[in-house]
Amino acid sequence: MMYRRQFIVGSSAVFLAGCVKPLIDESVSRSLSVERIVVSVPKFEKLTGRNLKVDPKKLRADIQANLEEQLAPFSNRAGRRVEIGVNVDRLHLVSPGQSFLMGGTSTILGVARVVDLKTREPVLAPTRIVGTGKGYNAGGIIGAIAASGPVKTDYENTVAGFARDLTNQLFGAA
Numbered sequence: 348m349m350y351r352r353q354f355i356v357g358s359s360a361v362f363l364a365g366c367v368k369p370l371i372d373e374s375v376s377r378s379l380s381v382e383r384i385v386v387s388v389p390k391f392e393k394l395t396g397r398n399l400k401v402d403p404k405k406l407r408a409d410i411q412a413n414l415e416e417q418l419a420p421f422s423n424r425a426g427r428r429v430e431i432g433v434n435v436d437r438l439h440l441v442s443p444g445q446s447f448l449m450g451g452t453s454t455i456l457g458v459a460r461v462v463d464l465k466t467r468e469p470v471l472a473p474t475r476i477v478g479t480g481k482g483y484n485a486g487g488i489i490g491a492i493a494a495s496g497p498v499k500t501d502y503e504n505t506v507a508g509f510a511r512d513l514t515n516q517l518f519g520a521a
Contacts, residue, residue: 369519371461371471376518381422382464383430386411390436399498401438406506410435410455413510421518428464433457433476433513440480440501453480453501455509461517476516478509 369376388403410433418431435457455478461471480501 370459370474370516371518373519375470376421378426379421379429379461379470379518380424380426381418381431382428384411384414384418385430385432386414386435387433388435390434391438399440399502401502406435406438409503409506410509413507414513417510417514421514427470429470430462430464431517432460432462434459438502438505440498440505453505453508454478455505457509459513459517471517476513478505478512480505480508 371379386407388407391403391406414431414433435455437454437456439455440453457476457478458473459471459476460469460473462469
């Protein structure tokens with residue numbers, strides 16, 4: 348049952364990634380300057396899917412670094428100064444076994460918010476977000492082989508993909 352839910356969430360995220368409407372209206376997002384990024388992992392307990400021990404502090408630091416890189420073009424510019432907050436709930440890396448049975452995509456789930464630093468008013472209320480790694484691993488033997496690559500690479504791609512997807516969801520695709 349859990350694999351089916353992860354499959355549905357992951358495949359839906361990949362399918363919709365190309366057609367996601369930004370969470371913030373373009374006229375508003377053009378006037379924003381990202382001044383602060385706050386990442387927390389209060390509900391994260393462990394990675395699921397593959398065997399890799401991920402310390403919550405490392406996950407937080409990796410996501411923070413990737414978000415800073417992705418959001419750099421939207422930082423230090425004229426306009427409304429904002430803070431982007433992200434609470435990461437879950438990290439799932441597709442295992443070869445899951446990929447063999449039904450396929451899937453590696454995902455990070457969390458909640459994002461954007462707050463005006465001057466007024467403390469929300470620009471974006473807390474909103475559920477999904478970020479994905481590099482594409483969908485098909486089912487069957489081919490998918491299992493594709494998912495059997497280095498787990499560290501899958502982790503790094505998924506963290507980078509989460510930062511990219513969140514940036515696109517907030518500011519639109521570049």
